[in-house]
Amino acid sequence: MKLRVVVADDQALVRGGLCMILESQPDIDVVGEAEDGVQAVAVSVRERPDVVLMDVRMPNLDGIGATREICAATAAKVLVLTTFDLDEYVYEALLAGASGFLLKDMHRADLVAAVRTVAAGEALLAPTVTRRLIADVLRQRRAVAAPVSDRRLASLTPREEDILRQVARGLSNAEIAAELVVTEHTVKTHVSKVLAKLGLRDRVQAVVLAYESGLVRPGT
Known part of the structure; x- marks a missing residue:
């Protein structure tokens, strides 16, 4: 059975590239696309994907809000698309239910491997991505709180x-x-x-x- 994936990104070129990479895999099927958070929630509730690739900065409803709604309404695993200069969003994404993070400059193989890993239930991605981001954010938080x-x-x-x-x-x-x-x-x-x-x-x-x-x- 193929893994069902939804791709949410407000940049059509980025979204198209992600879809092309995933669709080229024999075990992955892109069942929906979204250009904003509202669409991401709607298509995820309708299609019930295994994994949602979620951009953070999107119009109407951002990726954090969309992640929160998707995780509350479905069993989908959400992978947040981020860059290291967006660390301030990491903690909120985790609280919203995100299962991991992908860098926008990732290699093709890393994208495919991450989708398969999360779909299999591992959830936590490579230490160089998720663990580093979590540690950095919580270090900053504890600078002002025990x-x-x-x-x-x-x-x-x-x-x-x-x-x-x-x-x-x-x-x-x-x-x-x-x-x-x-x-x-x-x-x-x-x-x-x-x-x-x-x-x-x-x-x-x-x-x-x-x-x-x-x-x-x-x-x-």
């Missing part, structure tokens, strides 16, 4: 807390399994329990909580 304790962390077992730390480092299930010397299936089970106990949508939200609570600190 880490916020989160009572939900008390519900985790020592092993689950350790798993959360590894997830926050940007490691995949396979990498965590290798580091902790357990099976990948065991890691997947622990990650699912962590998300359920903390009431989180995906791994990206887990990373944010880990940094915000001080469980993991930028640079560690």
Whole structure:
């Protein structure tokens, strides 16, 4: 079964290029396009895609607002298209439910791999993108505020807390399994329990909580 993708970007040339790259893959089908946030929400609710590529700066409804509405109304994973000079939007995008970030100067292979990764449920993208952005934003936030304790962390077992730390480092299930010397299936089970106990949508939200609570600190 093909992965269903919606592409939202107000620049027709960029949008067309993204669609062309994705449509060239045998396992991906672009089921809709949008030139603003309102259209992105409408087409996502109608088509129920697996993944939505979402630009941040769009007319009528920006990418943050559209992400929030799409995540509330559908099971779609949203990948936010960003550049490093848009770091101020990262935290709001995460709160809105974004599952990761893509750089607009990404390589073709990175775009395709990211869509497949997120659709498969990994959610957290390469540490060089999502983890760096999260760390930078939260470092700036903590320059004026101390880490916020989160009572939900008390519900985790020592092993689950350790798993959360590894997830926050940007490691995949396979990498965590290798580091902790357990099976990948065991890691997947622990990650699912962590998300359920903390009431989180995906791994990206887990990373944010880990940094915000001080469980993991930028640079560690």
